[in-house]
Amino acid sequence: MAARSAKLGKWLVSGPPLAYLIVFFAIPTLIMVLASFRTPGDFGGLAPLVEDGKIDLNLDSYARFFTDAVYAQIFLKSVAYALVTTLCCLALAYPLAALVAGSAKRHRDLLLLLVILPFWSNFLIRIYAWMIILGPNAALARTVNGALRWFGHEPVPLLFSSFAVMVCLVYVHLPFMVLPLYANLEKHDRALLDAAQDLGANAWDRFWRITFPLSLPGVYAGAALVFIPALGIFAIPDILGGPGDSLIGNVIKQQFLETRDWPFGSVLSIVLTVAALLLAGMAAWIGRRNLGAEPARA
Amino acid sequence: MALLEIQNVTRRFGSFTAVDQVSLAIETGEFFTLLGPSGCGKTTLLRMIAGFDLPDGGSILLEGADLVDLPPERRPVRTVFQSYALFPHMSVEKNIAFPLVMAKTAPGEVAGKVEAALEDVRLTGFGKRFPHELSGGQKQRVAIGRALITHPRVLLLDEPLAALDAKLREEMQIELINLQKEVGITFVYVTHDQTEALALSHRIAVMNAGRVEQVDTPSRIYSFPRTRFVADFIGTCNLLDGSVSARADGLVSIDVSGLGKVVVDDDGAKAGSSGSIALRPEKIRIAAPATESAWANRFEGHVTDLLYLGDVTVYKVSTAGGAKLEALMANSSAGTTRFFEVGDGVSLSWPADAGHFISA
Numbered sequence: 126m127a128a129r130s131a132k133l134g135k136w137l138v139s140g141p142p143l144a145y146l147i148v149f150f151a152i153p154t155l156i157m158v159l160a161s162f163r164t165p166g167d168f169g170g171l172a173p174l175v176e177d178g179k180i181d182l183n184l185d186s187y188a189r190f191f192t193d194a195v196y197a198q199i200f201l202k203s204v205a206y207a208l209v210t211t212l213c214c215l216a217l218a219y220p221l222a223a224l225v226a227g228s229a230k231r232h233r234d235l236l237l238l239l240v241i242l243p244f245w246s247n248f249l250i251r252i253y254a255w256m257i258i259l260g261p262n263a264a265l266a267r268t269v270n271g272a273l274r275w276f277g278h279e280p281v282p283l284l285f286s287s288f289a290v291m292v293c294l295v296y297v298h299l300p301f302m303v304l305p306l307y308a309n310l311e312k313h314d315r316a317l318l319d320a321a322q323d324l325g326a327n328a329w330d331r332f333w334r335i336t337f338p339l340s341l342p343g344v345y346a347g348a349a350l351v352f353i354p355a356l357g358i359f360a361i362p363d364i365l366g367g368p369g370d371s372l373i374g375n376v377i378k379q380q381f382l383e384t385r386d387w388p389f390g391s392v393l394s395i396v397l398t399v400a401a402l403l404l405a406g407m408a409a410w411i412g413r414r415n416l417g418a419e420p421a422r423a
Numbered sequence: 424m425a426l427l428e429i430q431n432v433t434r435r436f437g438s439f440t441a442v443d444q445v446s447l448a449i450e451t452g453e454f455f456t457l458l459g460p461s462g463c464g465k466t467t468l469l470r471m472i473a474g475f476d477l478p479d480g481g482s483i484l485l486e487g488a489d490l491v492d493l494p495p496e497r498r499p500v501r502t503v504f505q506s507y508a509l510f511p512h513m514s515v516e517k518n519i520a521f522p523l524v525m526a527k528t529a530p531g532e533v534a535g536k537v538e539a540a541l542e543d544v545r546l547t548g549f550g551k552r553f554p555h556e557l558s559g560g561q562k563q564r565v566a567i568g569r570a571l572i573t574h575p576r577v578l579l580l581d582e583p584l585a586a587l588d589a590k591l592r593e594e595m596q597i598e599l600i601n602l603q604k605e606v607g608i609t610f611v612y613v614t615h616d617q618t619e620a621l622a623l624s625h626r627i628a629v630m631n632a633g634r635v636e637q638v639d640t641p642s643r644i645y646s647f648p649r650t651r652f653v654a655d656f657i658g659t660c661n662l663l664d665g666s667v668s669a670r671a672d673g674l675v676s677i678d679v680s681g682l683g684k685v686v687v688d689d690d691g692a693k694a695g696s697s698g699s700i701a702l703r704p705e706k707i708r709i710a711a712p713a714t715e716s717a718w719a720n721r722f723e724g725h726v727t728d729l730l731y732l733g734d735v736t737v738y739k740v741s742t743a744g745g746a747k748l749e750a751l752m753a754n755s756s757a758g759t760t761r762f763f764e765v766g767d768g769v770s771l772s773w774p775a776d777a778g779h780f781i782s783a
Contacts, residue, residue, distance in 0.1 A: 320508035322495045323473060324569065325525035334521075338512045 161186055161391035169385025186388040190396065203373040207355040210294040214302040214351045222306035240303050252364050255293045259283040289365040294355055302347035309343025345408050353401045373397055424487055426451040426609055427577055432481035434467050441467040443633035449611060454603050456612045458620040459630035465613045469579050473502045485576060501570035502579040507562045509554040515565050516550035522573045536572060544568040560591050571606060580612045596622050617657045621645060629653045647779050654701035661704065661748050666697035674775055681746035686719040687778040698782040706777035707750040709738055709769050716772035725768050740769060
């Protein structure tokens with residue numbers, strides 16, 4: 126009786142989220158996988174699955190992705206943008222997270238609050254805000270172009286450029302790197318650094334041989350949290366990018382909403398998902414190998 | 424010239440003086456212990472020798488050279504931390520090799536030195552393990568091996584055995600004594616455990632409230648405590664308050680309230696001065712009432728409490744005048760667990776050289 130009610134309780138707790146994931150994640154994903162093997166309809170959408178008594182499933186859209194070089198190029202460009210974003214975020218977030226983790230306990234909550242403060246306003250609004258900051262009449266563009274003119278260079282537009290896309294990608298994803306790094310660094314044992322110093326390590330050696338290797342689980346977590354969303358982003362290139370800044374996310378959106386080629390849009394989505402999973406898995410594998418037999422402690 | 428000289432070192436934290444005008448001279452090859460209750464300043468002093476903290480006043484000299492301008496990584500001094508502080512992402516080998524790598528030792532020499540260090544701390548074959556795969560005692564030995572591999576002039580040990588259980592602690596104490604003898608490096612050892620200090624050290628500095636109360640060999644510290652604090656902190660001690668009434672023939676008579684006249688050996692107590700007699704419980708002989716004694720001091724009383732501890736029994740005795748004394752009796756004959764019961768009359772006696780007068 127007790128065992129049965131315990132089982133029932135378990136289902137009551139885990140059932141709703143499970144049902145939610147099945148209905149809104151698993152089933153749509155399966156629909157998308159199915160759609161990737163079908164033929165686009167004459168007026169967009171999908172052609173009927175069964176025509177003249179035959180089931181119409183084919184690899185045409187996959188073939189198109191692998192034969193038309195332009196998609197692979199955009200795909201690689203997206204990976205490159207996401208990688209650069211991840212590295213920039215890491216370079217900016219590490220000192221920030223170390224600063225928060227190293228500050229007095231009573232200040233930490235405030236500093237963390239500042240890190241997550243941007244989440245309080247809407248994602249799109251924050252991107253539009255960058256339009257104003259980078260706009261041709263804003264102080265930033267005027268200063269930069271003033272300096273360029275002084276050196277005898279032509280003025281450059283800051284907005285609608287790869288630069289604008291990159292800056293905003295880093296800005297939007299930075300907190301996702303700071304938080305896992307902070308969670309890791311905050312747990313480090315101060316005595317290890319004292320011991321390293323006592324044993325002859327200078328500041329650089331203490332960082333490179335103790336702090337950094339011990340923070341790798343946080344680095345990998347942050348990298349995954351930044352890289353994966355950055356890979357599929359479309360709003361930032363749409364709003365802040367120039368004509369050459371379309372990323373894979375923009376192409377997918379275009380396939381579904383403008384070209385209305387659902388099978389090809391599905392193929393691109395699947396390739397993106399698989400690539401993200403592979404890269405995340407690879408990072409986890411490298412991470413585990415680098416840590417040797419020691420399980421990730423922090 | 425002593426190897427390590429601490430001269431008038433003071434360290435304040437706000438209005439609190441953690442270390443107050445401490446001066447010590449530690450010799451080459453010595454096993455020196457800083458002993459005191461928590462908060463007495465012993466760890467602060469150790470951290471200043473290591474370089475993690477700087478004195479507000481005074482100086483610390485190693486072989487005559489002031490250490491103040493050297494950061495911890497450049498002092499020829501190593502520390503064994505209470506928490507061991509082994510690097511969790513490195514194997515035992517890598518941990519032990521760390522100071523060698525930092526000292527830019529030729530890569531060809533590292534493996535041999537690490538192997539020798541592992542042998543020194545009896546961990547041959549454990550090189551590939553990780554810290555989380557070791558027991559507390561093994562971790563401790565790795566920490567010591569790692570600290571000793573570059574042959575520092577001084578090894579500082581901060582309560583290194585505190586986290587081990589009693590049996591293992593005793594084993595490690597013997598290992599530490601042997602290791603120190605073997606390597607001949609000066610050990611400065613911090614502990615709050617007086618039995619550990621007595622067992623390990625060549626000399627002990629007893630610290631209280633930031634000051635050094637007494638520096639002496641373990642047996643002198645135990646038998647001739649210079650202050651009430653030392654007498655009370657080291658082992659158990661009867662402290663009999665009184666004042667010197669007479670001096671004659673190398674003996675001093677002291678009037679103790681509730682007890683009467685007690686005679687101790689004269690070690691320079693001034694007539695009329697007041698203070699306490701420190702008298703160890705094991706130096707008091709407890710016998711049947713009115714037993715004759717050749718010893719200078721004999722008092723009658725009765726047992727108020729007793730504690731049977733197996734090897735010894737502790738008797739709390741109240742004298743006719745109301746003084747309370749503690750006496751220890753070894754349970755040397757098998758089968759007899761207690762010679763006296765609560766309420767029994769007893770006779771307490773001790774020779775003049777058993778007690779030691781501490782001027783207030």
